[in-house]
Amino acid sequence: MEKNILLLFLSDVKTKKVDDKVIISEVDYENIAGDKTQITNESALRYLLQDFPVDKIFIFASKKVREKILNIDGTPKTHLQFSLERLKKFLPDDECFFVFDYDEDGSGEENLKSVAKMAGVIQKFVGSDENVTLHLDLTGGMRHINMMMLELTRLLEYSGLKIDKILYSNYKGAETPGTVEEVQNIYDLFQLMAGVEEFVNFGSVNALDIYYRNKRDNLSEPLKRLLAAMKDFADAIKLCHYGQFSAAIINLHDAVKDFAPTDDVEDMLMEKFIARIRKDYADLIFPRRKDDLRVIRWCLDNDYLQQALILYTERIPEYLGEHGVIVLSAEQMKNLKRLADKDRLQPFFYLFSQIKPQGKSLDEGRKIFCKTIKNDTWSAIKDKTFNFDEWLAILNQKLAPLNLHCPDEKDFRAQLETLAAIFKDPKLLLELSSPELNPVRKILATLDEELKSKKWGNERLKIITKFFNNKMVDDDVPDYFTGSGFMKYPKALKIHELLNEGVFAVSIPKENFLSIVDKYFRIKDERNHSAHAREDFGEFRTVDKLRRTMRDAISEIESNLPAQ
Numbered sequence: 016m017e018k019n020i021l022l023l024f025l026s027d028v029k030t031k032k033v034d035d036k037v038i039i040s041e042v043d044y045e046n047i048a049g050d051k052t053q054i055t056n057e058s059a060l061r062y063l064l065q066d067f068p069v070d071k072i073f074i075f076a077s078k079k080v081r082e083k084i085l086n087i088d089g090t091p092k093t094h095l096q097f098s099l100e101r102l103k104k105f106l107p108d109d110e111c112f113f114v115f116d117y118d119e120d121g122s123g124e125e126n127l128k129s130v131a132k133m134a135g136v137i138q139k140f141v142g143s144d145e146n147v148t149l150h151l152d153l154t155g156g157m158r159h160i161n162m163m164m165l166e167l168t169r170l171l172e173y174s175g176l177k178i179d180k181i182l183y184s185n186y187k188g189a190e191t192p193g194t195v196e197e198v199q200n201i202y203d204l205f206q207l208m209a210g211v212e213e214f215v216n217f218g219s220v221n222a223l224d225i226y227y228r229n230k231r232d233n234l235s236e237p238l239k240r241l242l243a244a245m246k247d248f249a250d251a252i253k254l255c256h257y258g259q260f261s262a263a264i265i266n267l268h269d270a271v272k273d274f275a276p277t278d279d280v281e282d283m284l285m286e287k288f289i290a291r292i293r294k295d296y297a298d299l300i301f302p303r304r305k306d307d308l309r310v311i312r313w314c315l316d317n318d319y320l321q322q323a324l325i326l327y328t329e330r331i332p333e334y335l336g337e338h339g340v341i342v343l344s345a346e347q348m349k350n351l352k353r354l355a356d357k358d359r360l361q362p363f364f365y366l367f368s369q370i371k372p373q374g375k376s377l378d379e380g381r382k383i384f385c386k387t388i389k390n391d392t393w394s395a396i397k398d399k400t401f402n403f404d405e406w407l408a409i410l411n412q413k414l415a416p417l418n419l420h421c422p423d424e425k426d427f428r429a430q431l432e433t434l435a436a437i438f439k440d441p442k443l444l445l446e447l448s449s450p451e452l453n454p455v456r457k458i459l460a461t462l463d464e465e466l467k468s469k470k471w472g473n474e475r476l477k478i479i480t481k482f483f484n485n486k487m488v489d490d491d492v493p494d495y496f497t498g499s500g501f502m503k504y505p506k507a508l509k510i511h512e513l514l515n516e517g518v519f520a521v522s523i524p525k526e527n528f529l530s531i532v533d534k535y536f537r538i539k540d541e542r543n544h545s546a547h548a549r550e551d552f553g554e555f556r557t558v559d560k561l562r563r564t565m566r567d568a569i570s571e572i573e574s575n576l577p578a579q
Contacts, residue, residue, distance in 0.1 A: 018147045019067055019179075020137070024075040024117070024156035024164060026055035028085055028094045037086065044184070045192040054098045058184040059152035060105055062195040069106060073137055075117045075129075075156070075164075113140075130167045138174055148177045153198065154184040169205055178202070204284070211288040215295045217317050220249045227281075235277045238285055244270035252314070255322045257329065261305045268300040307334045308569050315562055324542040327565060329364060331535050331572070336363035339577050340528065342520040366519065367535070372512035376417040377501055381508055383413050384421065385489040388496060392431065393483050401435040403428050419501055426497040429454035437479070441472030444479075457495050458482070494554060504533035506540075523575045531575065534568040 029040040041051035044058050048065065052058050063069055080094035087097070099112060106112075115133050118125060141147045151168050153161050172178050181202045186193045203226060210223035220242075227234070227242065234242070244266040251259035274289055276282035299313045307330045314323035335341050341363060343351065348362070355365035372378075387410050395401045403423075410421050433454040437443050443451060447459060447466060459466065462482055466475045487495070493505035504511070507529045513519065514528075521528045541555050555561035 016146060017067070018070045018144065019063065019150060020071040020073065020140070020147060021060060021063065021069055021150050021152060022073045022133075022137070022164065022168065023056045023059060023152035023154075024160045025077070025080050025095065025098055026155035027080050027083065028054055028097050030085070030087075039087065042186060043192045044195055046194055054101050055184060056098070056152055056155050057101060057105070058193070058195050059150075059154060059182045060102060062182060063150055063180065064105060069150075070111065071140060072102065072106065072112050073133065073140075074112065074114045075133065075160075076114050077117050077119045077156070079119065081116065126163065130163060130170070134167055134170050134174070137171060137176070141176055145175075148179045150180040150182065151178070151202075152182050152184075154182070165202060165205065168202065207284060207288075211291065214245055214249070215291055218249055218252045218313075218319070220246050230281065233281075235279050235282050237274050237276065238279075238282055241270040241274050241285070241289075252319060252322060255325050257326065260310060264300050264305045264310075265303055267296070268303045271296065271300065307331070308573060312566070312569055315565055320558060320562070323565060324538065327535075327568075328539045328542045329361075332363035332367040333361050334572070335531070336366075339522055340531075340572075340575065341366070342522050347519065366513075367510065367532075370513060370518060372509060372516055372518075374512060374516065376419060377508040377512045377515075380414055380417050380419040380501055381493070381505060382489070383417075384410070384502055385492040387413065388492045389483070389487070389489050396431070396435045396438055397480075399435070399439050401431070401438075403431055406431070421501075424497055426454065430496055434479075437476060441476040444472040444475040447475075455495075461495075504529040506534075506536035507532040522577045527571075527575050531568070531571055534564065534571070538565060538568065 030037050031040045032038075039053045041053055042058070043051045044062075047058060047061050049061070052061070060069060060072065076095050080098065083094050084091050085094060085097055092100075095114070099114075102112070103109070113136065115129070115136065117129055121129075137149070149168065149171060151164060153164055156164075168178055168181075179199075180197055181199045183196050183198045184193060185196050206222060206226040210220070210226050213219050213222045223242065223245065231239070231242075244263070247259070248263040248267045250256075251263040271289065271293055274285070276286040299309050307326065311323050311326050311330075314320070314326065332341075336343075351362045351366060351370075354369070355362040358365065358369065360369070391409075392401075392406060395406060407421060407423060414421060433452065436451075437455075443449070444466070447463075452459060458479065462478055465478050469475050469478065493502055497503075501508075501511075510532045511529055514521065514525065537554055538561075541561060555564065
């Protein structure tokens with residue numbers, strides 16, 4: 016069963032003197048049948064009652080109407096008492112009225128609390144009933160009250176309550192009948208502003224769809240084109256259909272750039288916001304072409320992290336190829352396209368994901384390095400006789416058949432020697448922030464909560480030992496240790512091998528390319544963790560860290576692009 020409720024701020028009762036006698040000022044309204052009104056808010060109630068019953072009235076009552084006394088016909092009454100008696104002539108049930116005290120002398124914070132409390136009262140009345148509609152009377156109260164009432168209505172709408180008629184009783188003087196006006200268009204401006212803000216910040220048009228849902232047939236062609244372009248772009252972002260991006264970005268560019276308002280009110284309103292859209296979308300739609308890095312950066316800036324991950328994973332190999340970073344002969348490119356077409360993949364993505372090196376020296380070297388760290392090294396460190404130089408010589412003996420060599424890198428030596436020092440003296444772990452522990456900071460950061468839960472150094476050492484023995488797998492080793500020269504970019508080993516075998520070449524320094532590829536595969540791993548809902552953690556445990564890494568990766572690519 017449909018229910019209708021009315022929210023209003025009660026006005027004081029207007030009086031006048033006639034022959035030295037105080038009487039109520041009455042007002043005639045041309046669109047209300049029957050007697051003249053005796054209180055301001057009566058007009059809104061009677062206007063609604065002409066179309067449907069009203070089940071409840073929620074009333075803000077100021078100190079003035081609660082305390083000021085009227086003397087009409089010798090019977091003293093407060094303005095509130097008189098108003099309620101008058102309203103009950105049209106809605107006789109006492110249960111239909113809820114009066115909420117409002118202190119007009121209160122601070123802004125106190126008034127905001129009043130808004131929140133009234134919202135709670137109305138929400139409690141509505142409960143889970145989806146058939147309740149709120150109507151609003153903006154006629155009563157002080158000048159700033161209209162804003163408060165609109166804010167309250169907006170708050171209730173966000174909570175799921177349906178909003179319909181927004182009323183204002185237009186008094187035209189004693190000799191001219193007034194009119195009760197429906198001013199929903201004023202309230203709708205909130206929806207329009209929210210819609211533009213939503214599009215600017217998130218690339219979404221949900222709020223704009225709501226605002227324009229009953230107006231589309233009467234919109235000008237420039238505005239229709241703009242809204243269509245905005246929706247196409249929003250769909251491309253949500254669905255992450257790469258093929259839609261080019262057309263969506265070009266259409267949005269043209270519609271925004273060319274928008275020339277007519278004298279229609281909707282055009283005039285949108286014109287006030289178009290500069291904001293042009294400004295916030297400038298990096299994405301100007302110049303008039305799609306650029307993968309700009310699109311990915313826009314997704315990062317606007318919290319479309321999954322879309323950014325997908326686009327980065329799928330498009331960065333192609334971007335590097337299309338911009339001349341990856342170099343192939345005509346014959347190599349022809350063969351690569353042929354192979355990629357069979358799997359319906361883009362050629363450079365196929366190169367990154369499917370082409371396997373003939374030799375495996377780097378990968379085998381990685382396995383030897385990781386197993387040595389994970390197993391032999393830990394045993395030597397626990398014996399408290401660890402000697403880095405002796406350990407390194409043994410590792411290089413294992414690597415020599417692969418023509419690989421692990422140099423004596425300063426950071427790597429410090430990492431292992433710091434762990435050895437901890438085993439000799441676990442008291443080093445008592446102060447986890449000590450600079451002496453900086454070489455193994457990544458390990459400590461991973462185990463931070465567990466380590467802090469223990470008080471003594473020996474207890475904390477057991478946690479580190481357990482981490483090495485049980486939790487850290489071989490593939491995790493490069494995340495915690497600097498490693499050897501060939502392990503500087505561990506995620507790029509396969510691509511490094513393909514370069515060594517001449518499968519392709521690069522137009523930028525090899526070191527820079529491997530750094531770009533290493534970041535690419537680290538980010539791709541995170542995308543796979545997310546896409547497959549894996550329970551184990553990826554490298555990036557916070558959104559901020561992932562976002563920073565992706566932004567750094569984009570900047571690194573941009574700074575290494577060869578001149579076109």
